Amino acid sequence: MSKFQISIWKTLLLGLTAGLLSGCSYYHGLRDYGGSPKLRKGAVPCISFPNKFIGPDRLGKHCYHYSLKERSGIVYTAKAGHVDIAHVRKSADWTAYLAAGCLENLLAQRTTWEFAFREPTRYVVTLEYPADWASLDNRNEIAEEVAISLGEHFAYTGTVWHEILTWFGYKSTRAVSEFASAFSWEDNFSNLLGTALAAQALGDKAHCYNEAMTLELDKALQALDVQPMKLAKQIARDARGEWYVVGFPIFMDVIKRNLDIGEDGTVQSVTYEGEGLAIPVPEKHWEHHGFRLTLEILPRGYQSKRIRKLLHADRVYPEQDFKTIMDFIEQDAHKRGYDVIR
Numbered sequence: 404m405s406k407f408q409i410s411i412w413k414t415l416l417l418g419l420t421a422g423l424l425s426g427c428s429y430y431h432g433l434r435d436y437g438g439s440p441k442l443r444k445g446a447v448p449c450i451s452f453p454n455k456f457i458g459p460d461r462l463g464k465h466c467y468h469y470s471l472k473e474r475s476g477i478v479y480t481a482k483a484g485h486v487d488i489a490h491v492r493k494s495a496d497w498t499a500y501l502a503a504g505c506l507e508n509l510l511a512q513r514t515t516w517e518f519a520f521r522e523p524t525r526y527v528v529t530l531e532y533p534a535d536w537a538s539l540d541n542r543n544e545i546a547e548e549v550a551i552s553l554g555e556h557f558a559y560t561g562t563v564w565h566e567i568l569t570w571f572g573y574k575s576t577r578a579v580s581e582f583a584s585a586f587s588w589e590d591n592f593s594n595l596l597g598t599a600l601a602a603q604a605l606g607d608k609a610h611c612y613n614e615a616m617t618l619e620l621d622k623a624l625q626a627l628d629v630q631p632m633k634l635a636k637q638i639a640r641d642a643r644g645e646w647y648v649v650g651f652p653i654f655m656d657v658i659k660r661n662l663d664i665g666e667d668g669t670v671q672s673v674t675y676e677g678e679g680l681a682i683p684v685p686e687k688h689w690e691h692h693g694f695r696l697t698l699e700i701l702p703r704g705y706q707s708k709r710i711r712k713l714l715h716a717d718r719v720y721p722e723q724d725f726k727t728i729m730d731f732i733e734q735d736a737h738k739r740g741y742d743v744i745r
Contacts, residue, residue, distance in 0.1 A: 494597030502554025
């Protein structure tokens with residue numbers, strides 16, 4: 404990542420550390436929302452049904468629950484290309500949801516717990532605490548910071564796993580295949596951006612989570628130089644045949660797949676002019692405080708059968724196994740004739 408990109412990203416995250424370390428934050432209140440985040444349907448930056456583009460001035464207010472005040476769609480930014488707002492919102496809300504759960508477990512000093520998204524998968528967390536954890540005077544303060552960091556990490560890992568499962572045939576609607584859009588060029592960047600914005604919103608003591616997310620999303624899009632909807636559509640039209648194809652009547656297939664999940668520490672965005680801003684994957688703040696984490700993915704369902712066969716195991720350890728899986732997907736993508744970014 405260049406010095407220019409680092410500078411932009413630091414601007415996007417300005418104030419996060421201060422917010423995290425200045426005491427009790429508003430994300431405790433997420434328990435009042437009740438339940439996991441709402442279902443949001445993402446879009447692909449293609450001119451085909453039912454993909455939707457939207458102007459940056461029409462996004463409305465972020466809402467953890469269903470609300471007519473919130474709108475999503477595809478926008479285009481000069482510094483990071485297309486961004487799927489639904490993916491940003493979804494990964495942000497899962498970050499908040501998981502952070503709240505992690506905080507509860509940390510304060511109860513639990514060493515293992517489970518969580519799940521909507522896919523047929525369970526995640527098992529095993530956490531080793533610092534030796535002096537019980538005697539720390541600032542334990543609650545550290546727990547808040549660590550919980551947000553874990554929430555970011557778990558949420559982004561979950562979005563990557565969703566794309567992996569989709570590549571292997573998972574259908575969230577159980578009817579329509581989503582393979583055509585698995586690892587589309589804006590997916591990973593949009594998801595990662597959402598986790599980062601949620602971390603900022605959770606550290607905002609002046610606003611509730613929904614208000615903070617509305618503000619953070621607006622600031623981020625402005626920093627990325629968001630463009631009018633007309634330009635977002637025009638670039639999508641120009642990309643037809645180069646980044647995606649559309650057949651009769653509404654068949655769509657992404658032929659430019661972005662497999663960059665952050666194995667080098669950053670995720671690269673793609674603009675129509677070339678490489679855009681690269682942003683870092685969530686930092687492991689828990690390690691700075693002496694915690695040790697093991698995350699296991701327990702996949703279920705026929706879609707994961709090929710993955711388990713590939714790994715010769717029934718459990719997936721993201722830190723070591725995602726590379727093997729992504730190597731296979733890259734080879735498979737090349738065989739299918741796709742343009743691959745990694």
